[in-house]
Amino acid sequence: MTSALGECVRVLVLDDDLELARDLGTHLDAERRDAGEDGAVETHAAAPDGVGQERLVEADVTVIVDEAGLDRVRSVERVGAVVAYVDDPTGRTATDPIVDAVAGSPASLSETVSWLLARDRRSVVRSKPTLTPSRIEQLNAGMTELAAVRSVDEAYRAAIAVAGQVFPAYQAVVAVRDGEWVEPVVASSGTPVDDCNRVRVGTGVAGRTVQTGDVSIAPNPNPDSQFETLLTVPVGDDVVFQLAADETDDDAEFDDADRRLAELLASHLEESLDRIAVTETLRSERDKLLALFTNVPDPAIAYDYVDGEPIVRQVNDAFEETFGFDAETVLGESVDDYIVPPGAEPEADDLNERLQRGENVRREVTRTTADGPRHFILHVIPIRLDAANAAGYAIYTDVTDRREREETLRRQNERLDEFASIVSHDLRNPLSVAEGYVDLARETGEADSLEKAADAIDRMDELVGDLLSLAREGRSVGETEPVSLSEVAREAWESVDTANATLTVESDATLDANRTRLRELFENVFRNSVEHGSTSSRAEPDDSVEHGSTGSRTESGDSVEHERDSPDEPLRVRVGAGTLRDDDGEPVSGFYVEDDGVGLPEEADRVFESGFTTDESGTGLGLAISERIAEAHGWTAHALAGADGGARFEFRTG
Numbered sequence: 134m135t136s137a138l139g140e141c142v143r144v145l146v147l148d149d150d151l152e153l154a155r156d157l158g159t160h161l162d163a164e165r166r167d168a169g170e171d172g173a174v175e176t177h178a179a180a181p182d183g184v185g186q187e188r189l190v191e192a193d194v195t196v197i198v199d200e201a202g203l204d205r206v207r208s209v210e211r212v213g214a215v216v217a218y219v220d221d222p223t224g225r226t227a228t229d230p231i232v233d234a235v236a237g238s239p240a241s242l243s244e245t246v247s248w249l250l251a252r253d254r255r256s257v258v259r260s261k262p263t264l265t266p267s268r269i270e271q272l273n274a275g276m277t278e279l280a281a282v283r284s285v286d287e288a289y290r291a292a293i294a295v296a297g298q299v300f301p302a303y304q305a306v307v308a309v310r311d312g313e314w315v316e317p318v319v320a321s322s323g324t325p326v327d328d329c330n331r332v333r334v335g336t337g338v339a340g341r342t343v344q345t346g347d348v349s350i351a352p353n354p355n356p357d358s359q360f361e362t363l364l365t366v367p368v369g370d371d372v373v374f375q376l377a378a379d380e381t382d383d384d385a386e387f388d389d390a391d392r393r394l395a396e397l398l399a400s401h402l403e404e405s406l407d408r409i410a411v412t413e414t415l416r417s418e419r420d421k422l423l424a425l426f427t428n429v430p431d432p433a434i435a436y437d438y439v440d441g442e443p444i445v446r447q448v449n450d451a452f453e454e455t456f457g458f459d460a461e462t463v464l465g466e467s468v469d470d471y472i473v474p475p476g477a478e479p480e481a482d483d484l485n486e487r488l489q490r491g492e493n494v495r496r497e498v499t500r501t502t503a504d505g506p507r508h509f510i511l512h513v514i515p516i517r518l519d520a521a522n523a524a525g526y527a528i529y530t531d532v533t534d535r536r537e538r539e540e541t542l543r544r545q546n547e548r549l550d551e552f553a554s555i556v557s558h559d560l561r562n563p564l565s566v567a568e569g570y571v572d573l574a575r576e577t578g579e580a581d582s583l584e585k586a587a588d589a590i591d592r593m594d595e596l597v598g599d600l601l602s603l604a605r606e607g608r609s610v611g612e613t614e615p616v617s618l619s620e621v622a623r624e625a626w627e628s629v630d631t632a633n634a635t636l637t638v639e640s641d642a643t644l645d646a647n648r649t650r651l652r653e654l655f656e657n658v659f660r661n662s663v664e665h666g667s668t669s670s671r672a673e674p675d676d677s678v679e680h681g682s683t684g685s686r687t688e689s690g691d692s693v694e695h696e697r698d699s700p701d702e703p704l705r706v707r708v709g710a711g712t713l714r715d716d717d718g719e720p721v722s723g724f725y726v727e728d729d730g731v732g733l734p735e736e737a738d739r740v741f742e743s744g745f746t747t748d749e750s751g752t753g754l755g756l757a758i759s760e761r762i763a764e765a766h767g768w769t770a771h772a773l774a775g776a777d778g779g780a781r782f783e784f785r786t787g
Contacts (some may be wrong), residue, residue, distance in 0.1 A: 142250055145192035146178040147202035151217075151690050153239070154178035158198075160243040161250075169633045181205035188293060194246050198539055200226050207231055214249040222294030228322045234274045235294055241277045249272055268394060271298045275403050283594050285409055289319040292374065292402045297321055299394055301378040304360065307402075310371035310715070315339045330355060338363050339373045346370070348396060352586060353377070362387060366399040369406060374399045393787075419425045432456065432529040435467055438489055442467040443527075455529070457503030468527075488513055500529065507533040541767040563655060572628065611647055613766075618642045618724055621783045622708045625655035634663050634704040642710030642724060644786065654762040655708075655726070658782050662706050662728040713783055723785040729777040740772045756782075 144161065146154040158176030177188070181201040186209050189195065193213045197203050201224050204717040206215055227235045234249060236242040248270070275295030282288045289307045296305035306320040306329050311756055314338075317329035332340040338351050342365045349365050360377035364387045368374050370567060376395060426433055436443040439636075444462045453459050456472050463471055473481045477499060494513045499506050510532050516526035541652035570586035574580070596629045619641040626636045636659075644651065710724035733740065741760040759772040768786045775781040 142174045142194075142341055143192050144174065144182070144194045144196065144246060144430060145188060146176065146198075147181045147184065147197045147205060148178055148196075148198045149180045150198075151178050152725050156239060157243060157246065164243075164247050196242070196246070196248055197232075199225065202226075203229055213267070216242065216245055216249065222291045225322065226298050227294055234271070235278055237278055238281055241281055244277055245274055247373060254457075256665050259611060264384060268299045268390075271295075272398060275299070275398075279401055279405050282405060283409070284411075285406060286319075288402060288405045288409060291405075292398060293321055295398060296376070299398065300376055300391065302393075303364075303378055306375050307368075308373050308375065309332060310343050315373065338365050339375060342367050343371065344392070348392065350392065360773055362676070364395055366392075366395050368403045372402075372406065376400060389401045426526070429528065431531070434527050435524075436527060436612075437524045438485070441485060441489070442471060442693050443485060443488075446524075452529075455502050455531070456500075465696055472502070474499055474501045474506055484511075484513070488515055491515055491517060497532065502534060503555070510534075531562045538621050556720065564589070567593070587649045613645050613647050615643045616648045616651060617648050618644055620709050621646075621648060621651050623653050624707075625652045626659055628652075629656050629659045629663065631659065631663050632703075633662060634706055636706045639707055639709035640711055644710075644724070650730070650765070654759045654784075657759045658726045659706065661755050662726065662730060662780065714783065721785045722787050723783055725781055725783045727775045727776065727781040728779040730779040732774060733780050738772075741770060 142161070144154075146157065146159065148154075154176045157666045158174050161174040161176070171177060179188070181197075182205070184205065187546050189209050190204065194216060195202075195206055196216045196218050197206060197211055199216050203217075205265070207229075209741065214233045215231055217229075217232045218237070219227050219235065220237055221227065222237065226232070234245045236245045247606055248279045272295065275291070275298055279291045279295060282291050292307060293305050296303075299705060304321045304324045306315045306317050306324070306326075307313045308329075308331075313334055315334060316331045317326050320326045320329055325711050330337075332338075334340050335344045337354060337410065341347075342349060348367070349363075351364050353360050353367070358377075360379060362378040364376040364378075366374045374395065376387070376391070382426055383528075426435065426447070427449050429449060430451055432455045433449045434445050434452055435447040437446055438444070445466055448458075448460050448463060458471055469478075469481050470487075480498065484494060484498075486498070493515065495512070495515045496511055497508060498511045499508055500511075508531070509529040513525060513527045567589035570582040574582035574586065620637040622638055623636070706726065706728045708726050711722070712720045713723045713725065715721045741756050756770075758770075763770045763784050765787075768784050771783045773781040773783060773787065
């Protein structure tokens with residue numbers, strides 16, 4: 134039969150994994166074509182107990198995966214090379230003397246088989262009877278496996294396995310510094326680690342090597358050991374690789390070649406350990422960052438910029454909960470499409486431009502959440518500062534509650550300013566009047582002066598009452614209940630001095646309101662209409678707005694006062710509920726109070742301001758109180774011109 138290396142290369146995999154054999158054959162064929170070599174590669178797979186002796190003998194390379202394959206190869210006269218394709222390079226299958234090389238991955242298996250075939254082909258050309266690779270070739274073959282390990286323990290075991298191939302006459306051990314001791318961790322098969330003694334740093338051969346970092350070939354200081362001579366090589370600062378020569382083997386003596394190969398193996402082991410350390414550091418940092426990202430209580434995303442859009446790469450649980458989108462929905466999508474509210478696109482575009490320039494951005498934004506729009510402090514950290522960026526992290530800190538508290542404090546401060554202004558000005562006026570009339574009464578003894586002083590005191594009492602009411606309306610309305618608009622309006626009308634004015638309830642409705650506060654709202658609006666809506670029949674003016682003479686205007690802008698049929702005709706006030714129109718003409722629900730008096734003043738937009746009045750004796754608080762009551766219910770108050778030229782006050786409830 135023609136030699137396998139002469140025409141056709143035969144590779145036999147002692148396993149029933151057909152895919153492994155097929156992939157291996159594909160790689161080998163491609164490598165031979167690239168090298169310009171003739172002949173094909175035949176790759177077969179068979180279970181160890183199902184392959185015949187003839188096929189084993191014809192194979193140029195036999196791949197074994199377990200002890201069953203090892204035993205099958207040992208049962209026949211071996212002709213080709215043997216590769217152990219196993220995970221553990223220190224196990225029985227990998228360390229058996231019959232094994233020529235070890236591989237632990239498909240890539241390293243292909244490289245190892247190719248190397249063995251090339252080695253054997255060179256041996257055939259030189260007509261050498263044996264196909265034993267040189268020790269440097271065996272070391273180089275083992276480096277592929279050493280470079281593929283992923284943990285420190287795997288690196289130690291792989292180094293021992295390579296040593297078994299390169300130094301078959303010696304026993305090998307790897308020892309590691311642990312505090313003040315140098316502890317053996319892995320040894321060649323046949324030499325239990327427990328039989329290897331630990332030594333203190335600075336003592337013994339291994340201890341001195343760890344301390345000095347020098348390579349040494351020295352007699353074994355342990356008289357009870359079977360090993361006579363030790364070749365010890367440092368691996369970095371805390372690891373040593375040691376070879377031991379058996380005293381019973383006369384040929385087992387270390388030479389310069391042994392030393393060079395041992396140093397080369399130690400160098401490769403050190404490189405692997407350094408690589409593993411760097412990888413572990415990076416993995417640890419990545420895990421910490423991932424834990425921080427995942428567990429931060431605020432919504433967070435990791436993003437990449439693609440065509441100027443922030444594409445989501447990862448979100449944390451808080452993001453899913455806050456914005457209502459699960460990770461699968463937003464991954465690979467622009468986050469702006471999901472959470473930027475309508476109208477905020479320019480702000481988001483500006484933010485994206487700044488981030489892509491490498492700026493660290495922190496600003497307050499409004500974003501759409503599962504519960505509607507909310508306010509956030511958006512802190513975006515690009516991967517690199519001051520450089521063009523394509524990736525980073527964004528964290529959203531909800532400040533909606535804080536903003537609401539700030540707004541509440543702002544309104545409270547405004548009220549305090551209002552109260553201070555009213556107390557310092559309006560309350561002093563009647564107080565000064567009262568003091569003046571009291572002094573006059575003392576001097577003259579006239580009772581009329583005391584009556585005028587009492588009127589001023591009554592004015593002060595009214596002002597204090599209004600102030601207390603205004604303060605109360607800044608709070609919640611408390612409990613609400615369904616109430617009849619017509620009933621509350623009539624109750625309020627009865628409690629106001631309306632002179633000869635008339636009230637008409639045009640339509641009724643049921644409102645969810647605090648009955649007491651709603652009645653107070655009507656009282657203040659009615660008092661305003663009665664006192665300022667008519668020039669012929671009004672009570673003493675003491676409310677916030679005096680209706681002026683600008684009920685309507687001609688095209689020339691001249692003011693025209695609404696006129697009744699008779700100056701003495703009673704003021705008419707109408708109340709109703711139903712569908713109103715907002716500022717855009719859209720229908721809204723609500724209720725109104727309208728009179729046919731002289732209309733609103735020129736500064737109509739100020740009628741709800743606290744302290745605004747056109748009457749020197751007015752407090753300017755009545756309509757302000759009504760507006761506060763409406764706002765506490767969630768309504769809005771509006772002052773409009775009435776249909777008959779008077780004033781119309783609308784309260785829009787929804």
